[in-house]
């Protein structure tokens with residue numbers, strides 16, 4: 415009798431992988447961020463990545479991070495992944511949900527997370543830990559007791575191979 419696969423993705427790795435996959439859609443040449451919002455039934459209710467606002471051409475606005483003229487940087491224009499995930503929700507409310515994010519959220523995203531009723535933040539990278547924005551995020555989250563934790567992946571790598579199913583079917587049909 416066939417037994418079940420044991421190397422399947424667990425829920426948390428799955429949701430973080432969805433966040434990372436979503437980040438692949440970002441046009442930001444430096445930092446690609448993805449976010450995935452999940453409800454208490456393990457259903458994905460929102461996905462987002464960092465990008466220019468709806469209707470804005472990705473070519474028309476600047477992608478550079480630094481410029482003497484702030485208006486010529488991406489900062490005032492780019493929509494962050496977490497905000498997009500909340501705005502893209504496919505249900506009435508994300509109250510009580512968990513957000514999986516590739517990067518620990520900035521203070522602006524943290525405010526959106528808090529106002530949307532999200533109850534938990536799971537992040538992968540914390541490379542900007544000491545930036546004032548992240549210090550502010552932790553201060554805000556701590557103030558209201560929203561837990562945040564770094565994701566420790568069970569699988570270090572998740573590979574997406576579009577040919578995998580055909581390869582598998584080919585090998586089983588010749589067995």
Ligand SMILES: O=c1ccn([C@H]2C[C@H](O)[C@@H](COP(=O)(O)O)O2)c(=O)[nH]1
Nearest residue numbers: 442445447464479494495519520523
């Ligand atoms: O909470 C966050 C923080 C940042 N982002 C996005 C915004 C930008 O597109 C990049 C950060 O660019 P840097 O050049 O590394 O400053 O990440 C986000 O989506 N969510």
Ligand SMILES: [Zn+2]
Nearest residue numbers: 494520522523
């Ligand atoms: Zn942000």
